[in-house]
Amino acid sequence: METKCSLSIVIPVYNGAATIGRLVDELARLSVNGGLEIVLVNDGSCDNSADVCEALVSKYQVPITFINLSRNFGEHNAVMAGLHHDRGEYVITMDDDLQNPPSEVVKLYEFARASDYDVVYTSFQSKEHNSFRNFGSWLTNRAADFLLDKPKGLYLSSFRCMNAFTVEQIRKYTGPFSYIDGLVLQVTQKIGTIEVVHLPRKVGKSNYTFRKLVHLWLNMFVNFSIMPLHISTVGGIVLSTLGLLGVIEQTLEYFFWHKPQGWATIVCIILIFSGAQLFILGLIGEYIGRLHLTSNRKPQFVIRTIKQNH
Structure with a gap:
């Protein structure tokens, strides 16, 4: 795919009508050498996220692509949809809840660009999720240590930066049971980490549920390990x-x-x-x-x- 900008930011949106506008507004103000684009993927939201995202496309000069999925396919499949439509030399994925400050995007991008890593994950000195999500993330990371040959000490998070080579390899997976981190670990071991700020959630509540956690575990256990x-x-x-x-x-x-x-x-x-x-x-x-x-x-x-x- 022809590269037309330095950085693509892929954001899966699920019931994020209250936060996605402010997130895009702050991202649009960022200055990135070579330019950036924003890819929004509405994953079958029950609120008016689709209308909000569609309006944002016309509001800003920064290149924005809005992908509206026909129903809810899950966060990782929504990210896959975004990766099929990005044009960046580097791709950052992030949530729509504003807990990852947009100001940290440039920090993550510049670190990835200056390093020899294919993928850079973020870690948090203090995680501001609720106790259930913190426990679920901890358990998922421990399971990944055991099942996926994950580099020791690496924390898997949805706020990550990947180079074009890694993204191109990940796109080759066409199955319905996507797990981005599993695909990353199948592609490369050149993975770094950087500590960033994590903010408390100010609007709405987490969409992280036990059912989604079980679905994620099944994808990890069955699709990416024997x-x-x-x-x-x-x-x-x-x-x-x-x-x-x-x-x-x-x-x-x-x-x-x-x-x-x-x-x-x-x-x-x-x-x-x-x-x-x-x-x-x-x-x-x-x-x-x-x-x-x-x-x-x-x-x-x-x-x-x-x-x-x-």
């Missing part, structure tokens, strides 16, 4: 070994100590083994189901309209 299958194999071996030891123990008791048969114990063992089998079958079913949906070309995103001022 570690769960390894764990299932090891678990199956352990349970089978315990079962064999149990049979030996029961046989010895029957022939040498003549103890009555422990039916309650047998029932518990059967329940444990049955539960383990159902869990593993469900895990395998999750892999197969996702392959089925991907082979049937479930869309990563569907664009209803695009509006630009350039």
Whole structure:
């Protein structure tokens, strides 16, 4: 794709009507050598975010692309839609809630540009999310350490800067189960980090829910790792070994100590083994189901309209 500006800022918008206007206003005032563009992706918002974003396209001289998706596809798929329409040498992704100050965009961009990193993530000295989101982010990062071969000490955040090479490689993923950080870690290990300011949320409430957290974990576990299958194999071996030891123990008791048969114990063992089998079958079913949906070309995103001022 032809590069026409130095920096693209991709913002997935979900119920962000109260904040996106101020965010774009502050971004439009930034001075970046080579110019910048803003890519807004409305991810099936329930409020009037689409109308607000469409009005912003006509309001500013800075190049703005507004992508209106046909329904809610999830944050990472919305970001993918934006990445397919950016034109920058570098791309910054950020949330629409104003908790990442626009003034930190230039700091992040200049650090990435001056470094040899393909991707630069931001870290926060003090995170101003609510306790549930902080815990969810911590848990997600710990899971990524285990599953994704993440560089030690790297904190994964949605406020990140990627060069054009990385973005071009990420675009090649066409499946419906996008996970940007998983794709980044498949592409490169040249990843840096920079500390930035994180502000408290002043308007509205977080769209981060338990359901979205589970969906993110499933994408990470199933689409970007086969570690769960390894764990299932090891678990199956352990349970089978315990079962064999149990049979030996029961046989010895029957022939040498003549103890009555422990039916309650047998029932518990059967329940444990049955539960383990159902869990593993469900895990395998999750892999197969996702392959089925991907082979049937479930869309990563569907664009209803695009509006630009350039």
